Amino acid sequence: MFDYVLIQEQKVPVTATADIVVVGGGPAGVGAAIAASREGARVILVERMFCLGGMMTGGLVGKIAISHRNRGIAAELLERLDRYQGTSFVQSRPETPIDPELAKLLLDKMVIDEAGVDVRFGTTLTQVVKEGRQAKAVIVSGLNGLQAIRAKYLIDCTGDGQAAFLAGAAYMLGDEEGGLGSAPSLLxxxxxxxxxxxxxxxxxxxxxxxxxxxxxxxxxxxxxxxxxxxxxxxxxxxxxxxxxxxxxxxxxxxxxxxxxxxxxxxxxxxxxxxxxxxxxxxxxxxxxxxxxxxxxxxxxxxxxxxxxxxxxxxxxxxxxxxxxxxGGMLGIRESRRVAGDYVFNEDDVSGATRYEDAVLSNNGGIEIHSSTGAGLRGTRLGQDEYYHIPYRSIIARDFDNLFMAGRCFSASHAALSAARSIACCIAMGQAAGSAGAQLVKNQKTNTRDIDIYALQEKLVNIL
Ligand SMILES: Cc1cc2nc3c(=O)[nH]c(=O)nc-3n(C[C@H](O)[C@H](O)[C@H](O)COP(=O)(O)OP(=O)(O)OC[C@H]3O[C@@H](n4cnc5c(N)ncnc54)[C@H](O)[C@@H]3O)c2cc1C
Structure with a gap:
């Protein structure tokens, strides 16, 4: 017999309202929160750990992979980290070692002090309250127990697509044959x-x-x-x-x-x-x-x-x-990928595909870490080759006000492996944050009402 407990209806106090709630403060969440806040949106970022940076800091991924052409928040972060560390590692672009501990300090400065984002550490998203295709509020759990935060737009930067999953959105897991995704490593x-x-x-x-x-x-x-x-x-x-x-x-x-x-x-x-x-x-x-x-x-x-x-x-x-x-977090390369209006796929990478609704260009190649012990499968793109990631891959198919950026964006198993580098996740976050801020400013309630050309003018990573 299936065992269960009943949870009584509960009044959860609304303790904050925001234009945009970003869930997860990893590379994607940092990019999203900084971009949205710089463009005038009121942003709350919810993070279950006690630092920003996600895998980059808590998971000890001490090297940022970044294309030579990236000029966005990721490039800003790297240059500042180099000065902070007293190193000149930035000259090794596209592969730049960083100190995860100093990155924690710098991210506090960039996100909280300079961009003015309201960051809530030690706070875990546990539920999403929805009405039809709109996410209306998030329920978070922290020292005060359960609290609700209302927002116009929700950006899922949890890596695991946890916000979309809790909201009931469709997601993909593993490879296209029903097998496993790329294997994790503990650093x-x-x-x-x-x-x-x-x-x-x-x-x-x-x-x-x-x-x-x-x-x-x-x-x-x-x-x-x-x-x-x-x-x-x-x-x-x-x-x-x-x-x-x-x-x-x-x-x-x-x-x-x-x-x-x-x-x-x-x-x-x-x-x-x-x-x-x-x-x-x-x-x-x-x-x-x-x-x-x-x-x-x-x-x-x-x-x-x-x-x-x-x-x-x-x-x-x-x-x-x-x-x-x-690592204080397991180094997860791949888990849930949220179904978007478009599923970015391996042909987009190998065909260097360009899109009219591009939000960033990337030149990472496929890098699949076998989950059965079969080793690495990879391809490389030339330094001047690149593909576009379209806006349709960072908006959730089943919702009108839900974005996802970073490791949980709408991509196939193989395509994610090309686009999960830290700099690419920051750039995706930057695109989602900037899009959310524009929609709020224009009083639009649907991600599909974006003025894509105005958005693209703000985004510096599209070639
Ligand atoms: C072993 C390994 C090696 C790698 N090597 C490199 C490399 O050399 N160079 C490179 O550029 N990239 C590398 N990567 C890839 C890169 O680190 C990740 O793809 C990237 O960090 C993903 O960013 P993200 O913001 O999408 O997710 P994450 O970094 O996973 O951040 C997600 C954040 O969301 C928070 N969160 C999750 N659920 C909740 C919740 N319910 N409530 C509140 N907060 C929540 C988490 O605590 C975390 O802070 C590597 C990854 C791994 C695993």
Missing amino acids: FRVARVDVDKFINACEEDEETYKSDRTRYSPREARELYHSDRYVFFANYMPLVRRRIEENPQMFSEWERQVLTTRGLIFLNQPQSGVILVNSTRILGFHGNDAAELSSAMVNGRRQVETIFRFMKTFLPGFENSIIMDT
Whole structure:
């Protein structure tokens, strides 16, 4: 028999009203809130964690992928971060390492102090009150219990499409064949690493430290490292396999599998002697169940332990290293994607498709992380190639006043993998925020009443 409890009708106090409520303060939410507020809308941003930045800060994604041509809020953020960090990593565009902790401080300044957004931390969206095709209010839960916030427009920047899901909008999950989406990874940082010693080892024994993914020689890596440039170290599979074979008693079957699924993948960070490790992989993850999410997080931390033990034991330069931190959020690459008026798809990426209702241009290629352990599937676009993301992909098909931006926008499984970089999510948020502000100003109640040409004049990332 199906078990359930009844919740009595409840009066929830309306504690705030806004023109626009942004749910989720990750890259997309930051872009949306800044853009809408700069254009005169009254904006409330609701975030369940206690910092802005989402995956970029709480999830430790310490590198912003950004096209050379991006001139929007993402580019502003990067330039300011570089000054704040005292680095010149911005010269490594399109791949720029950042310090997640300093990003938290800077985002408070940009979003709260400068743009004047009313940010509510420690506040989780739990329900959306709707009338027909309009979302009328959101119910949030925090220290005061349940509270309602009324707004004219709702922008879902939760990554998981949680606002749209709670409102009852249609969504997509996994690949088109009913399979899984891209796999998550739990990121972690390691401190007290002698990176030069590791590079020397690679130079002295190129056969053992052979890497099938690193794009440069150890000498070039050293030059990049010493000139504040992004350095990618990956994935040393021959070394991993050899050390496991030589020390069979050290690793269980599960640990062997963990180590050989991705090998060792890491990159430099703004602090000297600190690296960010992106080697864990959670297989078989769907992305719409709390119990699954919880055990994936634990699985991720167990993998961190195994990978770190290997590094400390076998990598020259890691003898004195320590785990600095692990992500406070699981690194989810893909979960729910909300159905919009248009589903952005793989042909749009490969065909460099242009749209009249473009809200941004992007040149990220497909990058699917197999959820079954089959590795990476990817394509790259040339530096001057790009495609458009249309306005129709950031408005929810089933609602008249609901936008979604970032990882949960209306895209197919493969197309999302091309458009989920931090800078692209910020640009999508910027488009949704700017659109919402225009609609409010023009007293329109439907996302489809947008003056697209006026919107495009404000958006700097359309080529
Ligand atoms: C392992 C990994 C590596 C990556 N590497 C890179 C890289 O090198 N470069 C790059 O540019 N991108 C990278 N990405 C992609 C990028 O980090 C994400 O796609 C991007 O952060 C998504 O932004 P978002 O704002 O859509 O969602 P998120 O960053 O997920 O932010 C969503 C926010 O919504 C909040 N939220 C969720 N539900 C609620 C709720 N109910 N109530 C209130 N708040 C809520 C969350 O707490 C979070 O702060 C990587 C991603 C992963 C997982």
